[in-house]
Amino acid sequence: MPERTCIGCRRRLSAGDLVRIAWSASDGCILIGAGHPGRGAWLCPTAKCVDAANKRRAFGRALRADVSHEAIEAFLSDGLGWSIRPQESGGR
Ligand SMILES: [Zn+2]
Secondary structure, eight states: OOEEEBTTTOOEEEGGGSEEEEEETTTTEEEESTTOOSOEEEEOSSHHHHHHHHHTTHHHHHHTSOOOHHHHHHIIIIIHHHHOOOOOOOOO
16 A cells, blocks of 8 residues: 555555545535546545644645635535544543
8 A cells, every 4th residue: 555645744644544635626626535637635534634734725735726715614514524534532
């Protein structure tokens, strides 16, 4: 399994543990899944990493696209429901 770097936490992980995202210029939205053409980026399926990537403006940089604020908002609300599993909370 190849390794990819999460754009949220910047860790290198097996591609199987990450979700691939791509930018659709025609639709103006972020697409989730391996089948989309174009430049992709990889992200841990956790809300923490999506949030980190958003705060670091990593979406636009990683996808080399003018990713709109609206698209990221939509991804945060829609994408989370699709794949993001809650971060395992190590016992406090
Ligand atoms: Zn991550």
